[in-house]
Amino acid sequence: xxxxxxxxxxxxxxxxxxxxxxxAGAFAPQAKxxxxxxxxxxxxxxxxxxxxxxxxxxGEVLKKAGYNIEYVQADYLAQFAGLKTGDLHVxxxxxxxxxxxxxxxxxxxxxxxxxxxxxxxxxxxxxYPAYMKDKCPGLPDWKALAKCSEAFSVPExxxxxxxxxxxxxxxxxxxxxxxxxxxxxxxxxxxxxxALFAELESAYQRKAPVLLWVxxxxxxxxxxxxxxxxxxxxxxxxxxxxxxxxxKTAKYDCGKPRGPIWKVAWSGVKDKWPGAHKIxxxxxxxxxxxxxxxxxxxxxxxxxxxxVNEWIVKNEGRWQTWLP
Amino acid sequence: MTEARTATxxxxxxxxxxxxxxxxLVWTLxxxxxxxxxxxxxxIAPWAFKFPRDWAVPLKFWISDFTAWLVExxxxxxxTFSEFTRAxxxxxxxxxxxxxxxxxxGFLKGQGSDAVQILPPLxxxxxxxxxxxxxxxxxxxxxxxxxxxxxxYLAIFGQWHGAMVTLASILIAVPFGVVGGLAVGLxxxxxxxxxxxIRPVLxxxxxxxxxxxxxxxxxxxxxxxxxxxxxxxxxxMPPMVRITILALRAVPGETIDLGHMVGCxxxxxxxxxxxxxxxxxxxxxxxxxxxxxxxxVIIASMIGAxxxxxxxxxxxxxxxxxxxxxxxxxxVVLAIALDRLSQALANKNPPAHxxxxxxxxxxxxxxxxxxxxxxxxxxxxxxxxxAWVQSYPEAWTITTGxxxxxxxxxxxxxxFDELEAVKTAVLLNVLIPFKRFLLGLPxxxxxxxxxxxxxxxxGWRLALLCAVLSLFNVTVGLWAKSMITVYLCGISxxxxxxxxxxxxxxxxxRERLWRGVKVVIDTLQTLPSFVYLMPVVMLFRVGxxxxxxxxxxxxxxxxxxxxxxxxxxxDPQLVEAGIVSGCTPLQTLTxxxxxxxxxxxxxxxxxxxxxxxxxxxITALVGTRDLGQEVYIALTKADTGRGITAGLCVAFxxxxxxxxxxxxxxxxxxxxGLA
Numbered sequence: 001x002x003x004x005x006x007x008x009x010x011x012x013x014x015x016x017x018x019x020x021x022x023x024a025g026a027f028a029p030q031a032k033x034x035x036x037x038x039x040x041x042x043x044x045x046x047x048x049x050x051x052x053x054x055x056x057x058x059g060e061v062l063k064k065a066g067y068n069i070e071y072v073q074a075d076y077l078a079q080f081a082g083l084k085t086g087d088l089h090v091x092x093x094x095x096x097x098x099x100x101x102x103x104x105x106x107x108x109x110x111x112x113x114x115x116x117x118x119x120x121x122x123x124x125x126x127x128y129p130a131y132m133k134d135k136c137p138g139l140p141d142w143k144a145l146a147k148c149s150e151a152f153s154v155p156e157x158x159x160x161x162x163x164x165x166x167x168x169x170x171x172x173x174x175x176x177x178x179x180x181x182x183x184x185x186x187x188x189x190x191x192x193x194x195a196l197f198a199e200l201e202s203a204y205q206r207k208a209p210v211l212l213w214v215x216x217x218x219x220x221x222x223x224x225x226x227x228x229x230x231x232x233x234x235x236x237x238x239x240x241x242x243x244x245x246x247x248k249t250a251k252y253d254c255g256k257p258r259g260p261i262w263k264v265a266w267s268g269v270k271d272k273w274p275g276a277h278k279i280x281x282x283x284x285x286x287x288x289x290x291x292x293x294x295x296x297x298x299x300x301x302x303x304x305x306x307x308v309n310e311w312i313v314k315n316e317g318r319w320q321t322w323l324p
Numbered sequence: 325m326t327e328a329r330t331a332t333x334x335x336x337x338x339x340x341x342x343x344x345x346x347x348x349l350v351w352t353l354x355x356x357x358x359x360x361x362x363x364x365x366x367x368i369a370p371w372a373f374k375f376p377r378d379w380a381v382p383l384k385f386w387i388s389d390f391t392a393w394l395v396e397x398x399x400x401x402x403x404t405f406s407e408f409t410r411a412x413x414x415x416x417x418x419x420x421x422x423x424x425x426x427x428x429x430g431f432l433k434g435q436g437s438d439a440v441q442i443l444p445p446l447x448x449x450x451x452x453x454x455x456x457x458x459x460x461x462x463x464x465x466x467x468x469x470x471x472x473x474x475x476x477y478l479a480i481f482g483q484w485h486g487a488m489v490t491l492a493s494i495l496i497a498v499p500f501g502v503v504g505g506l507a508v509g510l511x512x513x514x515x516x517x518x519x520x521x522i523r524p525v526l527x528x529x530x531x532x533x534x535x536x537x538x539x540x541x542x543x544x545x546x547x548x549x550x551x552x553x554x555x556x557x558x559x560x561m562p563p564m565v566r567i568t569i570l571a572l573r574a575v576p577g578e579t580i581d582l583g584h585m586v587g588c589x590x591x592x593x594x595x596x597x598x599x600x601x602x603x604x605x606x607x608x609x610x611x612x613x614x615x616x617x618x619x620x621v622i623i624a625s626m627i628g629a630x631x632x633x634x635x636x637x638x639x640x641x642x643x644x645x646x647x648x649x650x651x652x653x654x655x656v657v658l659a660i661a662l663d664r665l666s667q668a669l670a671n672k673n674p675p676a677h678x679x680x681x682x683x684x685x686x687x688x689x690x691x692x693x694x695x696x697x698x699x700x701x702x703x704x705x706x707x708x709x710x711a712w713v714q715s716y717p718e719a720w721t722i723t724t725g726x727x728x729x730x731x732x733x734x735x736x737x738x739x740f741d742e743l744e745a746v747k748t749a750v751l752l753n754v755l756i757p758f759k760r761f762l763l764g765l766p767x768x769x770x771x772x773x774x775x776x777x778x779x780x781x782x783g784w785r786l787a788l789l790c791a792v793l794s795l796f797n798v799t800v801g802l803w804a805k806s807m808i809t810v811y812l813c814g815i816s817x818x819x820x821x822x823x824x825x826x827x828x829x830x831x832x833x834r835e836r837l838w839r840g841v842k843v844v845i846d847t848l849q850t851l852p853s854f855v856y857l858m859p860v861v862m863l864f865r866v867g868x869x870x871x872x873x874x875x876x877x878x879x880x881x882x883x884x885x886x887x888x889x890x891x892x893x894x895d896p897q898l899v900e901a902g903i904v905s906g907c908t909p910l911q912t913l914t915x916x917x918x919x920x921x922x923x924x925x926x927x928x929x930x931x932x933x934x935x936x937x938x939x940x941x942i943t944a945l946v947g948t949r950d951l952g953q954e955v956y957i958a959l960t961k962a963d964t965g966r967g968i969t970a971g972l973c974v975a976f977x978x979x980x981x982x983x984x985x986x987x988x989x990x991x992x993x994x995x996x997g998l999a
Contacts, residue, residue: 164866169961191956195858195947205736
């Protein structure tokens with residue numbers, strides 16, 4: 001082993017010179033001149049397609065501006081530890097609902113900075129497959145749901161209906177909402193979103209009753225036919241003031257807020273790569289194009305990189321305006 | 325109880341122990357008190373049922389403050405604590421980068437998207453050939469074929485890159501774990517106080533869920549593969565330490581005397597006498613380190629290790645069960661190859677042969693290395709011209725595609741109602757009543773009964789340990805979650821034993837069946853539970869039942885393995901004696917074999933409990949509300965104190981169960997005259 005390493009190293013040394021020459025020749029024209037630092041900007045990738053796309057679009061645009069980009073695999077919430085210490089630099093999708101607490105905690109330390117909205121709006125709401133409309137006419141209005149909650153029951157919960165909420169860490173106040181609106185449903189929490197959609201897939205295959213927390217942009221509302229439940233529209237008073245809304249003694253008698261998806265960065269980015277900082281802050285993308293791209297990957301089986309490249313080619317006029 | 329005792333005594337023919345009476349008395353008293361408290365205490369002493377919130381110790385805040393201090397302010401004078409840990413991570417990073425370059429990325433110049441590959445990684449042909457050569461060198465052509473086949477699977481199913489990234493981190497984590505474990509083990513062997521000090525630390529390292537210490541590790545060692553490797557080492561090292569101490573203690577006195585006689589210095593004694601003699605034992609430890617490292621693959625990928633674990637997670641997020649299974653099986657296959665190779669290596673050099681090693685011609689070993697090197701160079705050069713030599717072409721890969729998804733769909737559509745009926749029956753008649761019962765127990769009574777059990781099985785020390793550890797769970801305010809944990813693990817362990825022990829009995833004497841069973845349980849233990857968790861959720865919905873199935877599937881292995889081992893090791897003369905005196909096969913089994921194998925079976929149950937507890941965090945992902953969930957929430961909120969506190973609660977449950985069962989097994993052994 002050691003012998004092989006040594007010989008490889010020697011070869012490496014010899015080849016390195018040649019490679020450096022080639023590299024200098026081939027890649028010289030790229031705008032290397034005026035970026036502030038050649039150190040790689042580390043952008044995090046998590047484990048869902050939409051986030052790959054947002055991140056890679058950002059990364060490719062930054063590359064066009066001459067920056068050195070490195071994609072790093074990281075857990076959505078555990079990454080804040082790395083963002084605080086400067087091991088990681090940019091995270092492109094922090095959701096208002098699922099990531100707000102961690103983000104606020106991190107920005108409060110002054111080591112992480114919120115770079116504003118991505119332009120994507122997270123929709124998070126109760127959702128049911130279209131075939132449930134026959135069993136519970138009057139949907140998507142929540143008042144219909146209150147009347148035929150039994151249609152959503154399973155043996156463990158009967159005669160109450162069953163609502164599958166997100167992991168407890170997502171918050172969402174569904175237990176309180178059921179109480180405040182007087183709907184006879186038992187709230188069950190899934191542990192992860194993979195489990196959430198596994199249940200949806202299972203019920204959908206059998207055309208069985210299911211009512212659950214779905215969010216967009218995501219492949220599920222594209223793949224399955226269904227609708228969001230319509231609750232009284234969210235306002236901040238609804239969440240803070242019991243006297244607001246139809247139930248005068250309870251909060252949360254309305255739907256969930258639709259929150260932005262945020263971009264965050266290590267606070268050192270501003271000083272080390274000021275240009276990149278501006279580009280990231282300016283960048284934006286919207287729900288429709290994201291939904292289309294997610295389904296191209298998850299449903300049509302295209303590769304993330306191809307889909308991203310296609311976007312880059314088609315939207316040159318747009319991302320050019322982000323550059324300084 | 326008394327009946328069983330007299331029956332066992334007939335076999336072992338040991339005198340009636342004197343402790344029978346006082347124990348019975350204390351048990352009766354304790355149980356009566358507990359039942360009285362349980363029945364009438366709710367109004368008189370509500371604090372005995374629900375621990376008052378303001379009595380709780382704010383341990384989690386202390387721990388959080390301590391880690392914050394450790395990360396930000398702790399200093400040794402010249403350098404700070406984080407600089408120290410960062411230096412360690414630099415040391416680990418160097419060999420890791422080398423391994424990663426060799427196996428997966430190639431040697432790069434520059435960083436990030438600036439990087440230019442100056443030398444490709446080893447070609448897939450070269451790596452496969454090396455593994456085949458290793459198999460032939462350590463054992464025979466059969467092993468070579470197995471190892472080669474495993475690596476071919478990785479190539480053919482398109483898992484090559486992910487597998488090599490995983491392999492790189494395993495190749496770094498294992499030597500660090502082995503060397504570290506050996507060093508600590510040697511220290512423990514040499515100095516008794518050290519051993520006494522590290523024993524509880526090892527217990528904690530093995531029982532605190534990894535998620536609990538992931539956050540502080542990230543802070544201290546930085547984000548990325550190195551932290552994942554550090555976490556892997558922490559998780560995988562303890563068995564190496566334990567086995568080192570055991571193996572060194574088992575070195576015969578004559579061998580040590582011989583060393584003294586020929587005038588060994590202390591260092592020579594260690595490295596020329598003790599370690600070589602204990603080598604086969606030590607290799608068992610190495611094997612354990614490898615297997616545990618592979619268990620960590622999924623969790624490691626959550627903190628930036630990438631590789632196969634990431635492939636599994638990502639495919640399950642898009643509910644692509646087929647892809648999840650293929651990547652999961654790739655982990656199993658990698659584990660099988662590494663396991664068999666390391667076992668072969670362990671069996672290759674029995675100490676008796678070592679003496680003659682210097683006279684053995686070296687050309688054979690040299691021959692393998694030369695052949696490998698030649699293949700590396702040839703395929704490396706050929707790879708520059710023909711791309712398929714360098715990396716396995718994507719067009720040649722195959723996939724099971726939608727087969728698995730269709731299978732799950734078919735079961736789902738056709739059998740859901742039947743499965744649902746079974747599930748509902750078990751849930752309503754067993755799970756929920758048991759959970760209610762446990763949650764309704766007053767903590768005072770539970771702590772008291774645990775102490776009595778400790779006293780009866782192991783004396784005052786064990787009683788004190790049980791009481792203090794269970795009181796910890798009470799005082800940090802996690803009693804209810806602890807009881808849910810006990811309920812979920814308890815019920816899963818019962819099911820695992822009900823399934824596992826009969827399988828163990830059936831396969832103990834049927835060689836071919838046993839071989840098949842072994843493959844299944846090895847697979848269940850190395851296949852990431854995430855892979856089968858999602859189909860289970862599809863068929864049984866989220867909740868305790870799905871969690872229970874996942875725990876049973878994972879924790880089944882030791883129940884089967886230890887039962888079979890225990891039965892296989894029963895002294896054939898005793899069985900013979902039974903048959904001669906006219907036992908029917910059933911009597912031979914129940915009156916002789918099972919009784920003699922009891923200590924071993926108890927240890928199997930002990931291991932089953934440990935594995936069940938280690939699955940807790942995973943079950944939190946399907947919506948259970950136990951300590952696993954507490955740890956998981958703490959991880960998602962980066963709350964070090966909360967995570968470690970809950971982690972300690974899990975560890976203490978494990979330690980109580982372990983100590984009680986070990987003491988029980990020791991008693992049983994003593995009674996059977998085996999000790």
